[in-house]
Amino acid sequence: MTTDLSAATSDRTFCANHPDRETALRCNRCGKYICVKCARRTPTGYRCKECVNQQQQIFETALWYDYAIAVVVSAILSGIAGALVTFLGWFVFFLAPVAGGGIAEVVRVAVRKRRGKYLPWAATGGAVLGGLPLCALPMLSLLFSGGDLRALLGILWPTLYIVLAASTLYYRLRGIRIN
Numbered sequence: 001m002t003t004d005l006s007a008a009t010s011d012r013t014f015c016a017n018h019p020d021r022e023t024a025l026r027c028n029r030c031g032k033y034i035c036v037k038c039a040r041r042t043p044t045g046y047r048c049k050e051c052v053n054q055q056q057q058i059f060e061t062a063l064w065y066d067y068a069i070a071v072v073v074s075a076i077l078s079g080i081a082g083a084l085v086t087f088l089g090w091f092v093f094f095l096a097p098v099a100g101g102g103i104a105e106v107v108r109v110a111v112r113k114r115r116g117k118y119l120p121w122a123a124t125g126g127a128v129l130g131g132l133p134l135c136a137l138p139m140l141s142l143l144f145s146g147g148d149l150r151a152l153l154g155i156l157w158p159t160l161y162i163v164l165a166a167s168t169l170y171y172r173l174r175g176i177r178i179n
Contacts, residue, residue, distance in 0.1 A: 013033050014033065015038060016048070018038065021037075027048040032048050056117075061115055062116025069110050069111055070110070071125060071129070072126065074107055074124070074130065077103045077130065078131050079130035081099035082165070086157040092160050093164070096161045097165065099161075099165050101172050103123075103165065103169050104173050120169075120174045123173055124169055127162070127169050131162035135159060137154075138151060138158065
């Protein structure tokens with residue numbers, strides 16, 4: 001009877017990363033035992049963190065200079081689009097997301113559709129930097145006017161443009177990720 005008990009305990013399997021956790025779940029790519037905390041759900045089943053990271057590295061094709069291209073292109077286009085859009089007042093609610101989407105597509109073409117983990121962040125940073133000069137003149141007039149309501153509204157439209165365009169740009173470039 002002791003041999004049956006020892007056979008039952010020898011069939012127990014444990015997570016490769018957490019040896020104190022018993023599991024029967026295996027990575028569907030490498031076959032390593034993984035616990036619920038280590039498992040990553042993918043469209044094809046559960047995988048370990050290492051296999052998911054290896055798969056994501058295949059899709060990251062951006063070169064080092066693509067980040068610089070994304071910053072420069074988005075900064076220039078954001079400055080131009082922001083100068084045009086903010087003069088239209090409340091239309092910024094509708095036109096800023098359109099501008100952000102357009103900038104995202106131009107950046108995508110400029111980097112030849114290569115993808116990188118931090119490429120959306122670089123392009124978004126460039127869009128914010130390109131839009132900041134739009135806030136400088138209204139900020140100066142606000143400082144010298146002593147808090148005039150009209151000068152305060154002058155800061156509102158460029159700030160709203162930056163927020164809407166940059167967030168649209170980020171989410172358009174971010175794409176689909178497996179976490």
